[in-house]
Amino acid sequence: MAEKEIDLRKMVKHVRGTVEFIHHDKARCTGCGRCVNICPMELWELKKSKAFISPDYAEKCVECGSCWLVCESNAIEFSYPEGGTGVIWEYG
Numbered sequence: 001m002a003e004k005e006i007d008l009r010k011m012v013k014h015v016r017g018t019v020e021f022i023h024h025d026k027a028r029c030t031g032c033g034r035c036v037n038i039c040p041m042e043l044w045e046l047k048k049s050k051a052f053i054s055p056d057y058a059e060k061c062v063e064c065g066s067c068w069l070v071c072e073s074n075a076i077e078f079s080y081p082e083g084g085t086g087v088i089w090e091y092g
C-alpha cells in the first residue's frame, strides 16, 4: 500500500451509501491508463488493456473526480454520493 494512500485515509471517514457513484463502461475503455495514473487512492488498475476499479472503491474513494476528468473516452461516469454518505474530511 502506498504511503500517500495511507495518509489520505487517516484524514477521512466514509459513510457507505446505498448506490454506486462510479460507473465504468468497459466497451468505451481504451486502456490508456490515465485513470490508473491519476487516482490518489490507487483504486484503478489495468488488466488486459482495460481499466478496472477496485470492488471496495466506495469505502476508499475520496471523491476527487480525477478519474472522470481525465478519461477522454467518456468511459467513466462519476457523481457525488447521495447526501449524508460518502467521504467526510476530518482534518484539513
Ligand code: SF4
Pocket (backbone or CB within 6 Å): 024, 028, 029, 030, 031, 032, 033, 034, 035, 036, 050, 051, 070, 071, 072, 073, 074, 075, 076
Ligand atoms: S482513463 Fe478511461 S479510457 Fe483510459 S483506462 Fe481509464 S477508463 Fe479506460
Ligand code: SF4
Pocket (backbone or CB within 6 Å): 038, 039, 040, 041, 042, 043, 057, 060, 061, 062, 063, 064, 065, 066, 067, 068, 078
Ligand atoms: S474519484 Fe478520485 S479517488 Fe475516487 S476513484 Fe476517481 S480518482 Fe480515485
